[in-house]
Amino acid sequence: MTGTELLPIASGARSGRFLLRELAGHRAATLGAVVLGIVAAAATVVPVYVFGVLVDRVTEGAPASTIVGVVAVIVVAAVVGGVFTGLGAYTVALLGERILASLRERVVARALILPVERLDRAGRGDLLSRVGDDVAVMAKSLGEVVPQILAAVLLVAVSIAAMLGVDWRLGLAGMVAIPLYVMALRWYLPRSAPLYASERVAMGERAQALVSSMQGARTVRAYGVESEHLARIDAASAGARDIAVTVFRLFTRFGSRSNRAECVGLSVVLLAGFLLVRDGSVTVGETTAAALLFHRLFNPIGMLMYSFDDVQSAGASLARLVGVLDLPDERRAVTGREPDSGRIELVGIRHSYDGVHEVIHGLDLTVADGDTVALVGSTGAGKSTLAAIVAGSTEPTTGTVRIGGVPLTELAADRVRRHVAVVSQEVHVFAGPLIDDLRLAAPDASDDEVQAALDLVGAGWVADLPDGVHTVVGEGGLALTAARAQHVALARLVLADPAVAVLDEATAEAGSAGARDLEDAARAATRGRTTVVVAHRLTQAAAADRVVVLEHGRIVEQGSHDDLVQAGGRYHDLWSAWSESLADR
Numbered sequence: 398m399t400g401t402e403l404l405p406i407a408s409g410a411r412s413g414r415f416l417l418r419e420l421a422g423h424r425a426a427t428l429g430a431v432v433l434g435i436v437a438a439a440a441t442v443v444p445v446y447v448f449g450v451l452v453d454r455v456t457e458g459a460p461a462s463t464i465v466g467v468v469a470v471i472v473v474a475a476v477v478g479g480v481f482t483g484l485g486a487y488t489v490a491l492l493g494e495r496i497l498a499s500l501r502e503r504v505v506a507r508a509l510i511l512p513v514e515r516l517d518r519a520g521r522g523d524l525l526s527r528v529g530d531d532v533a534v535m536a537k538s539l540g541e542v543v544p545q546i547l548a549a550v551l552l553v554a555v556s557i558a559a560m561l562g563v564d565w566r567l568g569l570a571g572m573v574a575i576p577l578y579v580m581a582l583r584w585y586l587p588r589s590a591p592l593y594a595s596e597r598v599a600m601g602e603r604a605q606a607l608v609s610s611m612q613g614a615r616t617v618r619a620y621g622v623e624s625e626h627l628a629r630i631d632a633a634s635a636g637a638r639d640i641a642v643t644v645f646r647l648f649t650r651f652g653s654r655s656n657r658a659e660c661v662g663l664s665v666v667l668l669a670g671f672l673l674v675r676d677g678s679v680t681v682g683e684t685t686a687a688a689l690l691f692h693r694l695f696n697p698i699g700m701l702m703y704s705f706d707d708v709q710s711a712g713a714s715l716a717r718l719v720g721v722l723d724l725p726d727e728r729r730a731v732t733g734r735e736p737d738s739g740r741i742e743l744v745g746i747r748h749s750y751d752g753v754h755e756v757i758h759g760l761d762l763t764v765a766d767g768d769t770v771a772l773v774g775s776t777g778a779g780k781s782t783l784a785a786i787v788a789g790s791t792e793p794t795t796g797t798v799r800i801g802g803v804p805l806t807e808l809a810a811d812r813v814r815r816h817v818a819v820v821s822q823e824v825h826v827f828a829g830p831l832i833d834d835l836r837l838a839a840p841d842a843s844d845d846e847v848q849a850a851l852d853l854v855g856a857g858w859v860a861d862l863p864d865g866v867h868t869v870v871g872e873g874g875l876a877l878t879a880a881r882a883q884h885v886a887l888a889r890l891v892l893a894d895p896a897v898a899v900l901d902e903a904t905a906e907a908g909s910a911g912a913r914d915l916e917d918a919a920r921a922a923t924r925g926r927t928t929v930v931v932a933h934r935l936t937q938a939a940a941a942d943r944v945v946v947l948e949h950g951r952i953v954e955q956g957s958h959d960d961l962v963q964a965g966g967r968y969h970d971l972w973s974a975w976s977e978s979l980a981d982r
């Protein structure tokens with residue numbers, strides 16, 4: 398890895414447009430939520446209004462029975478308000494969850510076809526934090542905060558309309574608070590937005606530190622560097638904690654500013670009411686209603702002000718998810734052209750992982766349809782890199798890879814996998830029934846086809862498992878040895894039936910029965926396919942149609958095994974050393 402380069406983050410404007418487009422896609426639910434919210438808000442305002450009327454009646458000396466009608470209105474309004482608030486919150490939450498579920502699916506789908514290097518540069522923790530932490534932040538917002546915000550906005554709008562309806566001067570008096578609220582927000586938002594963004598980044602870094610230490614736990618333990626890793630995790634956690642504390646401090650100061658706005662607003666309403674009642678232009682009941690309406694606004698306005706926090710936090714999370722979604726599919730210009738064979742052509746391939754050190758230096762290679770080429774060379778010669786370039790899992794820095802006449806960059810990522818299958822050193826066995834693992838690349842394969850693939854690669858051990866091919870393997874199930882996992886990978890390759898196979902496995906001990914077994918399995922699985930094999934054991938090279946010897950990222954020799962042994966060059970030396978080492982065992 399060449400330093401962290403976190404995945405991109407979308408701009409605020411782009412995230413806003415994304416949200417609007419999603420809402421437009423769910424027009425009926427969006428409109429329904431607004432209408433339900435307006436009815437709920439109106440039902441909340443009615444009792445306050447009626448209370449003002451009651452005050453006037455009492456002042457006028459109305460009989461005690463007047464209260465019955467008022468109570469009845471309040472009860473009905475409370476029931477209507479409750480029902481509509483519930484329905485509104487449900488509609489908003491449902492709408493939000495739908496949008497979030499589809500967003501999460503699209504982000505994961507986009508991430509799964511990211512070039513491996515891009516993901517390596519970003520660190521898997523960053524991606525996990527986005528589909529984990531960020532989705533959780535948004536889910537909380539959508540489930541709790543957004544319904545409350547919508548209800549609060551509508552309540553504020555309806556209450557202001559009601560205050561103006563009682564008496565426009567009382568309404569205006571209440572509005573004195575608005576500039577104070579605006580000032581509080583203008584003080585708070587520019588300070589908190591960057592803090593929230595950095596809080597998200599710090600969370601990503603903390604996840605990254607944790608994930609990388611856990612993934613490399615064995616190595617960490619083997620080298621006794623636990624304390625360094627713990628220190629790194631500590632530092633990342635401390636960074637996240639310090640930002641959270643700063644956010645909270647800022648938030649408290651913001652709270653006192655909004656209380657000031659409430660205090661001033663209510664005082665002005667009462668003062669205006671006092672003067673107007675003295676003038677005889679409004680009644681005591683009207684002033685009471687206006688003051689209560691204003692007081693009732695404390696909660697929704699406070700809720701709005703405080704939820705700017707969550708909104709910003711959710712906004713930062715949304716931007717991080719949309720950022721992944723918008724990642725350009727850099728090199729692809731999909732044309733729909735399909736390879737007509739398994740012929741491989743590499744033209745002018747150069748590659749550098751870090752943009753500084755080139756590890757493949759301008760390499761050309763052609764493999765005829767159906768041929769097997771073995772890549773040989775000392776450690777670090779570039780064999781695995783070249784294999785990954787053929788497989789399309791590493792994009793070369795420059796040069797063209799063609800399969801069956803079509804550049805890989807013209808094939809959509811899923812089409813590449815259709816034509817080129819890879820068996821690498823790390824075979825992942827997914828937890829679940831073995832048959833699901835086998836069907837990974839060919840979900841429609843019948844039981845007979847799966848069995849035929851297992852037979853072809855000689856995986857007789859599957860029949861001896863407790864539940865045969867339905868045995869649960871992987872985490873929580875039966876652990877497979879590395880050699881068995883390779884068998885599974887080879888059977889998967891047979892089921893995927895690609896024209897090109899790339900093998901880069903170093904599982905078996907050279908010269909062992911296991912190695913011979915796996916080599917036979919690999920030969921059977923790749924028969925008839927164009928195959929590039931990284932020859933970790935030179936017996937693999939001896940069986941290939943052609944051997945390509947790499948050194949320092951260049952081809953130094955190529956030809957048949959026999960010709961190269963006879964030629965007495967680099968391959969001859971490697972082969973002699975190999976044969977001697979086998980004889981010594």
Ligand SMILES: Nc1ncnc2c1ncn2[C@@H]1O[C@H](COP(=O)(O)OP(=O)(O)OP(=O)(O)O)[C@@H](O)[C@H]1O
Nearest residue numbers: 398750751756774775776777778779780781782783
């Ligand atoms: N992910 C990576 N990031 C940075 N450098 C890398 C990466 N993978 C390989 N390299 C470097 O690229 C060069 C070629 O490595 P590569 O693994 O392709 O060689 P190889 O011939 O397959 O070696 P081996 O037999 O040890 O696997 C080496 O210098 C290696 O350190």
